[in-house]
Amino acid sequence: MTNQTATDRVKRGMAEMQKGGVIMDVINAEQAKIAEEAGAVAVMALERVPSDIRAAGGVARMADPRIVEEVMSAVSIPVMAKARIGHIVEARVLEAMGVDYIDESEVLTPADEEYHLLKSDYKVPFVCGCRDLGEATRRIGEGASMLRTKGEPGTGNIVEAVRHIRQVNAQVRKVANMTPDELMTEAKILGAPYEFLLEINRLGRLPVVNFAAGGVATPADAALMMELGADGVFVGSGIFKSENPAKFAKAIVEATTHYKDYKLIAEISKELGVPMKGIEISRLNPQDRMQERGW
Amino acid sequence: MVKIGVLGLQGAVREHVQAIEAAGAVAIIVKHAEQLKELEGLVLPGGESTTMQRLIDRYGMMEPLRQFAADGKPIFGTCAGLILLAKNVIGQQTPHIGVMDVIVERNSFGRQVDSFEIPLSIKNMGENFPAIFIRAPHIVTVGPNVEVLANYDGRVVLAKDGQFLGCSFHPELTEDQRIMAYFVQMVEQSVLTILAKR
Numbered sequence: 001m002t003n004q005t006a007t008d009r010v011k012r013g014m015a016e017m018q019k020g021g022v023i024m025d026v027i028n029a030e031q032a033k034i035a036e037e038a039g040a041v042a043v044m045a046l047e048r049v050p051s052d053i054r055a056a057g058g059v060a061r062m063a064d065p066r067i068v069e070e071v072m073s074a075v076s077i078p079v080m081a082k083a084r085i086g087h088i089v090e091a092r093v094l095e096a097m098g099v100d101y102i103d104e105s106e107v108l109t110p111a112d113e114e115y116h117l118l119k120s121d122y123k124v125p126f127v128c129g130c131r132d133l134g135e136a137t138r139r140i141g142e143g144a145s146m147l148r149t150k151g152e153p154g155t156g157n158i159v160e161a162v163r164h165i166r167q168v169n170a171q172v173r174k175v176a177n178m179t180p181d182e183l184m185t186e187a188k189i190l191g192a193p194y195e196f197l198l199e200i201n202r203l204g205r206l207p208v209v210n211f212a213a214g215g216v217a218t219p220a221d222a223a224l225m226m227e228l229g230a231d232g233v234f235v236g237s238g239i240f241k242s243e244n245p246a247k248f249a250k251a252i253v254e255a256t257t258h259y260k261d262y263k264l265i266a267e268i269s270k271e272l273g274v275p276m277k278g279i280e281i282s283r284l285n286p287q288d289r290m291q292e293r294g295w
Numbered sequence: 296m297v298k299i300g301v302l303g304l305q306g307a308v309r310e311h312v313q314a315i316e317a318a319g320a321v322a323i324i325v326k327h328a329e330q331l332k333e334l335e336g337l338v339l340p341g342g343e344s345t346t347m348q349r350l351i352d353r354y355g356m357m358e359p360l361r362q363f364a365a366d367g368k369p370i371f372g373t374c375a376g377l378i379l380l381a382k383n384v385i386g387q388q389t390p391h392i393g394v395m396d397v398i399v400e401r402n403s404f405g406r407q408v409d410s411f412e413i414p415l416s417i418k419n420m421g422e423n424f425p426a427i428f429i430r431a432p433h434i435v436t437v438g439p440n441v442e443v444l445a446n447y448d449g450r451v452v453l454a455k456d457g458q459f460l461g462c463s464f465h466p467e468l469t470e471d472q473r474i475m476a477y478f479v480q481m482v483e484q485s486v487l488t489i490l491a492k493r
Contacts, residue, residue, distance in 0.1 A: 002413075003411035003412065003413040003428075004411055004412050004413070005408070005409065005410065005411045006408070006410075007411075007412055009412055009425075009427050009468055009469070010410045010411060010412055010427060010428075010429060013307075013410075013427050013429050013465060013468045014407055014410065014429050014430070016306075016307045016310065016341075016468060017306055017307060017341050017342050017343065017374070017375070017429060017430075017465075018342075018343070019305065019306060019307060019308070019309075019342070020303070020304070020305040020306065020308065020342075021305045021306075021342070021343065021346055036345060037349070038349075039346050039349045039350055039353070040346065041305060041342070041343040041346045042343070076345055076401065076402070077343055077345050077346065078343070078407065078430065095408065098406045098408060100406055100407035100408075100430070101407065123408045124407065124408050125407065250353075253346075253350070254353075257304055257305065257326070257350060258326065
């Protein structure tokens with residue numbers, strides 16, 4: 001009997017092991033080590049964090065492979081990297097380099113405005129963003145093994161991530177309580193592949209892990225997302241844009257583990273310095289909203 | 296019913312809780328050292344071993360966990376949990392909890408793209424166990440009193456050292472409850488043994 005690689009259980013299982021943890025954006029080996037030391041369950045290797053991408057403008061692409069390699073050799077925790085939506089070759093390049101997870105991400109400028117990657121074609125597992133259950137199940141249908149909220153990356157504003165996790169979880173609860181004869185109509189309304197609504201109806205939950213992402217700026221934000229039912233947290237710009245990244249990173253990890261321990265969250269939130277300034281969402285031009293990328 | 300804890304700092308906690316309940320025991324998620332006192336057995340789940348080690352140290356759980364082991368209570372470690380239990384980890388200067396007489400190597404089957412599943416036969420438990428290996432460690436060497444329960448590709452992937460059970464793969468990601476049922480029996484047996492000594 002030979003072994004089977006890249007099965008759903010192997011790809012989704014990898015994300016199961018990340019639950020209750022924090023995945024941190026890093027741009028070099030030094031930051032990756034700080035993240036690992038702080039207790040991150042994985043790092044996301046990037047050329048620029050989302051807030052810098054937002055500030056710089058222009059086209060944002062896959063990171064320089066040298067950065068990804070540098071991060072991979074610096075830490076023993078898993079390393080993720082971002083590919084542009086629909087960019088088959090960026091994804092294949094990252095897979096060939098042996099990254100542990102690819103984020104097909106709206107933080108980068110989409111390469112394809114119509115089609116997402118057929119993620120079931122790859123050995124490496126993928127995480128994708130979603131704002132509602134239709135989007136979530138379409139990504140699972142393409143082979144995503146992990147989900148995250150889109151939120152609004154690089155803003156330091158949690159409001160969109162809250163909207164997305166509440167929306168997805170409310171829709172999961174609704175589908176879980178439907179009778180079988182209602183599911184096809186719901187699939188039509190949501191634009192969701194029917195087979196996954198059947199599965200959600202049977203399981204009573206999503207078939208893959210769903211993390212929070214896009215706007216987590218403080219330990220209390222991370223704890224809030226856990227409270228709302230996220231399986232774990234991605235933190236992008238928040239950590240290494242803060243005054244004391246090592247302390248800040250530890251505080252986010254502790255708040256995620258002990259998200260109901262409010263005294264502890266008070267304690268670890270003291271003197272963290274100034275968090276990232278943040279952007280009020282209504283001040284953002286509609287064309288600057290990253291969450292509108294992909295469908 | 297025996298009470299079995301699942302270390303709940305990070306990782307596949309919910310799946311172990313379900314497996315313990317399905318095997319007819321009470322499951323408790325452990326986030327604080329004080330909770331260990333009320334337990335008769337403990338599961339160290341799969342997750343990121345580096346992260347779990349740091350969190351155990353930071354929350355002062357190391358000594359209470361070693362005491363739990365010293366009291367003779369059974370501990371079952373899967374994947375990251377096996378790394379925490381091992382007396383020696385290759386490339387790591389000091390072990391972590393360090394109570395199971397085995398030497399393990401981390402990520403010894405490669406990165407995530409090399410992760411795999413395979414049906415395994417397990418001594419005392421049966422055939423065709425769906426074993427899911429994710430960035431998995433393996434047991435390189437076992438001490439004289441360790442019983443090897445399963446091999447894959449010439450490597451030890453499941454072993455028992457008295458009260459300790461350590462496993463490279465993730466039984467919690469499957470519906471097959473045979474290994475958890477075996478561990479629950481170990482816990483039930485140990486409760487009787489500890490009672491008899493009193």
